Amino acid sequence: MPAPETVLSVRDLAVRFGRSGVRAVDGVSFDLGTERLGIVGESGSGKSTLGRAIMRLLPNAAHVEATTLDFDGKPLLTRPEREMRTLRGNRMALIMQDPRYSLNPVLSVGKQVAEAALLHAKIGKKDAYAKAAEMLARVRIADVERVMGLYPHQISGGMGQRVMIAMMLLAKPRLVVADEPTSALDVSVRGDVLNLLDDLVRENNSGLMLISHDIRMVAAFCQRILVMYKGRVVETLTKLDEAQHPYTRGLIASMPDPRNPVRRLQTLDRRAIDAMEART
Amino acid sequence: MSLATSAGAGSKPGVFLLRIGRSLKNALTKLSREPVGLFGFIVLSILIVVAIFAPLIAPYSPTTQNLPNALQAPSWEHWAGTDEYGRDILSRLIYGTRITIQTVLAVSLIVGPIGMLVGIVAGFVGGRTDAILMRFTDIVLSFPSLILALSFAAALGAGLETAIIAISLTGWPPIARLARAETLIVRNTDYVAAARLYGASPLRVLFLYIAPMCIPSVVVRLTLNMAGIILTAAALGFLGLGAQPPAPEWGAMISSGRQYMLDNWWVAVMPGIAILLTSLAFNLVGDALRDILDPRHARS
Amino acid sequence: MIEVSNLSVSFGSGEARRQVVQGVSFVVGKGETLGIVGESGCGKSTVLRSLAGLDRHWEGDIRLAGKPVDRERSREQLKLAQMVFQDPYGSIHPRHRIERVLAEPARAMKTGDGWSRVAPSLEQVGLPANFAERFPHELSGGQRQRVAIARALMLEPEILLLDEPTSALDVSVQAEVLNLLSDLREERNLTYVLVSHDLSVIAHMCDRVLVMKDGTFVDELDKGALEKGETHHPYSEQLFEASFL
Numbered sequence: 074m075p076a077p078e079t080v081l082s083v084r085d086l087a088v089r090f091g092r093s094g095v096r097a098v099d100g101v102s103f104d105l106g107t108e109r110l111g112i113v114g115e116s117g118s119g120k121s122t123l124g125r126a127i128m129r130l131l132p133n134a135a136h137v138e139a140t141t142l143d144f145d146g147k148p149l150l151t152r153p154e155r156e157m158r159t160l161r162g163n164r165m166a167l168i169m170q171d172p173r174y175s176l177n178p179v180l181s182v183g184k185q186v187a188e189a190a191l192l193h194a195k196i197g198k199k200d201a202y203a204k205a206a207e208m209l210a211r212v213r214i215a216d217v218e219r220v221m222g223l224y225p226h227q228i229s230g231g232m233g234q235r236v237m238i239a240m241m242l243l244a245k246p247r248l249v250v251a252d253e254p255t256s257a258l259d260v261s262v263r264g265d266v267l268n269l270l271d272d273l274v275r276e277n278n279s280g281l282m283l284i285s286h287d288i289r290m291v292a293a294f295c296q297r298i299l300v301m302y303k304g305r306v307v308e309t310l311t312k313l314d315e316a317q318h319p320y321t322r323g324l325i326a327s328m329p330d331p332r333n334p335v336r337r338l339q340t341l342d343r344r345a346i347d348a349m350e351a352r353t
Numbered sequence: 354m355s356l357a358t359s360a361g362a363g364s365k366p367g368v369f370l371l372r373i374g375r376s377l378k379n380a381l382t383k384l385s386r387e388p389v390g391l392f393g394f395i396v397l398s399i400l401i402v403v404a405i406f407a408p409l410i411a412p413y414s415p416t417t418q419n420l421p422n423a424l425q426a427p428s429w430e431h432w433a434g435t436d437e438y439g440r441d442i443l444s445r446l447i448y449g450t451r452i453t454i455q456t457v458l459a460v461s462l463i464v465g466p467i468g469m470l471v472g473i474v475a476g477f478v479g480g481r482t483d484a485i486l487m488r489f490t491d492i493v494l495s496f497p498s499l500i501l502a503l504s505f506a507a508a509l510g511a512g513l514e515t516a517i518i519a520i521s522l523t524g525w526p527p528i529a530r531l532a533r534a535e536t537l538i539v540r541n542t543d544y545v546a547a548a549r550l551y552g553a554s555p556l557r558v559l560f561l562y563i564a565p566m567c568i569p570s571v572v573v574r575l576t577l578n579m580a581g582i583i584l585t586a587a588a589l590g591f592l593g594l595g596a597q598p599p600a601p602e603w604g605a606m607i608s609s610g611r612q613y614m615l616d617n618w619w620v621a622v623m624p625g626i627a628i629l630l631t632s633l634a635f636n637l638v639g640d641a642l643r644d645i646l647d648p649r650h651a652r653s
Numbered sequence: 654m655i656e657v658s659n660l661s662v663s664f665g666s667g668e669a670r671r672q673v674v675q676g677v678s679f680v681v682g683k684g685e686t687l688g689i690v691g692e693s694g695c696g697k698s699t700v701l702r703s704l705a706g707l708d709r710h711w712e713g714d715i716r717l718a719g720k721p722v723d724r725e726r727s728r729e730q731l732k733l734a735q736m737v738f739q740d741p742y743g744s745i746h747p748r749h750r751i752e753r754v755l756a757e758p759a760r761a762m763k764t765g766d767g768w769s770r771v772a773p774s775l776e777q778v779g780l781p782a783n784f785a786e787r788f789p790h791e792l793s794g795g796q797r798q799r800v801a802i803a804r805a806l807m808l809e810p811e812i813l814l815l816d817e818p819t820s821a822l823d824v825s826v827q828a829e830v831l832n833l834l835s836d837l838r839e840e841r842n843l844t845y846v847l848v849s850h851d852l853s854v855i856a857h858m859c860d861r862v863l864v865m866k867d868g869t870f871v872d873e874l875d876k877g878a879l880e881k882g883e884t885h886h887p888y889s890e891q892l893f894e895a896s897f898l
Binding site for chain 3: 115116259260261263264286287288323324327328329330331332334335336337338339340341
């Protein structure tokens with residue numbers, strides 16, 4: 074599905090770590106429009122590194138190279154760190170697995186959201202609090218008054234993700250990178266958080282990169298899926314049924330499905346996958 | 354990591370030696386990436402060699418007086434000058450390393466095991482035992498070590514042994530606290546839970562599961578403490594409560610050189626440099642050890 | 654094989670006293686696999702830890718292999734049931750070589766020297782014998798979980814208690830570990846109690862599932878019901894829907 078406007082354009086992105094020159098990400102190219110793009114792979118496939126490379130959040134030991142890495146039509150790699158910092162606070166956002174690590178542990182939730190309101194909406198202090206409460210209500214937090222007084226370690230993971238999303242509703246980022254946003258959450262709140270993310274990107278007309286190991290969840294939520302294996306994109310899908318690559322098929326088959334019970338689960342035939350990769 | 358891929362079919366002691374060799378090599382590779390730590394290690398190694406071979410290295414006797422030669426400035430004959438009795442300061446410093454190393458080793462060997470035992474038992478048993486042991490630790494911790502050493506020396510008579518005991522008495526509480534903190538973390542891990550499930554006795558858990566996890570941080574802490582031990586020992590020597598004259602203790606050397614400091618600076622400054630270098634070396638080595646042994650502090 | 658009646662667990666005392674498990678009863682037959690599914694904090698892990706003998710705050714009655722067990726287990730009672738933990742990175746001593754990890758159960762129980770059984774037990778869980786030399790940090794998550802399973806089987810228990818054994822693993826590795834568990838169950842006629850938040854894993858492995866919420870079982874589903882997606886309680890229906898987005 075071609076995107077109406079391009080948020081992010083990536084060509085031949087490669088990330089090398091240290092002197093060893095191991096490529097964690099190797100020649101990845103894609104365009105992200107105002108859509109929901111899923112990035113799927115096992116741990117070590119380079120999917121998280123890819124997300125962080127785009128945000129330029131990798132440690133100094135990592136060398137990031139790309140022929141193109143454009144965000145909103147302007148190159149990212151050449152920008153100074155100071156510019157990146159303002160960009161990350163405003164135009165791009167990262168949602169991590171455990172939100173309690175991304176929130177400031179010594180400030181109450183209400184203060185942090187109000188701070189975001191102060192920063193982005195250019196309003197007075199009092200209005201900022203009202204705005205914060207409004208945003209927290211919008212991410213379906215019941216009992217907003219009480220939650221605003223809590224500190225990050227006192228809230229649950231699901232609540233934390235909602236707070237993160239509330240802050241992003243204020244910042245209105247153009248690009249949201251969500252790295253396993255639901256894998257630390259209980260199943261029953263996963264759906265809610267995903268729906269809120271969906272609302273967020275629709276409302277702001279922004280692009281979402283959803284990074285996850287759960288191919289079925291990604292397939293249900295995203296319009297397009299990139300499948301990564303050993304740092305490379307092996308396949309781009311819109312539906313799981315289209316999967317051609319043995320790796321993608323293996324991933325799907327190795328998940329137990331209660332509706333199609335099997336006696337033994339299929340496991341990945343890594344030799345066949347590597348043979349396939351060697352051919353291309 | 355190429356460790357342990359080649360499973361040796363040799364005898365048990367052979368395998369053991371092989372493993373020790375491999376981990377030593379590993380540690381050396383890591384150390385070579387820390388130039389500052391490497392510098393500390395080299396200084397320390399030199400010190401130990403000097404301490405062992407002091408009689409061979411020292412150009413003069415450390416105690417024989419030579420009054421006509423008193424208070425000579427540093428020269429080719431006497432690199433660090435001579436003191437008020439005409440003794441060669443460099444030779445005295447060289448013999449002094451023996452006293453310093455002796456003190457540091459003795460204190461560490463007393464403080465390490467005592468601190469670890471108190472800390473691990475307090476952390477593992479918990480409850481009332483923990484409360485009693487830790488309050489006792491707090492009491493000892495609040496004693497100023499120099500004052501305690503003073504009263505101790507007054508009671509038992511001044512000397513190197515008294516100094517060692519006095520420093521040890523106040524040295525173990527920080528180790529105990531550290532070991533207790535580590536134990537509290539390890540006690541609640543799944544591998545200790547698993548050990549309880551397969552019936553490991555408390556003693557077994559203590560020695561085979563918890564102690565190995567505490568040793569690295571205790572070793573690091575001890576190494577960092579060594580600098581402090583040297584300074585305390587020097588202070589005791591300076592106050593005349595450590596090793597007694599004519600033993601070439603560095604602190605005592607500064608103390609006696611104090612009277613001549615304005616005209617003959619080298620008498621006090623040379624031992625001062627020795628103390629500075631040694632305690633610096635211990636600090637650097639401690640920092641390097643922390644990076645090597647404790648992955649939590651590893652640099653990216 | 655396992656009979657539990659009126660099991661209650663509470664932590665803390667006075668004002669802060671919280672009842673985590675509220676008088677649950679269930680029976681697991683020999684060779685059967687029982688699943689307990691629920692969200693974090695529902696008490697499912699506490700039930701498992703009480704069965705294993707790790708939690709001693711329980712009241713009620715637990716019988717393993719027909720015999721009642723005490724809060725403080727004897728060695729004989731410990732041998733009946735062993736546990737596999739969720740986090741393969743935290744359940745193996747980081748400074749023990751794999752050979753020590755596997756030899757420890759026998760050595761701690763004083764039933765033989767243990768070293769001689771390291772190689773066969775590694776083979777049994779599909780790992781090469783030269784892994785005995787390695788340290789845990791040289792193994793992947795899936796390989797560590799295999800070692801943890803091998804360790805749990807060293808005392809030849811009849812019951813294996815599995816606490817989210819695959820939730821820290823990749824799906825492809827999860828499949829390998831689940832297959833291994835199925836094979837071992839068949840070979841040794843083991844009885845499993847599997848606790849998980851992942852309904853698809855539970856449905857794949859278990860003959861029967863108990864749905865747990867706030868310390869009680871609200872629903873019980875057998876294999877047929879799981880396949881058809883039948884539920885008898887709104888909460889389990891909600892879980893079902895959430896699991897299959």
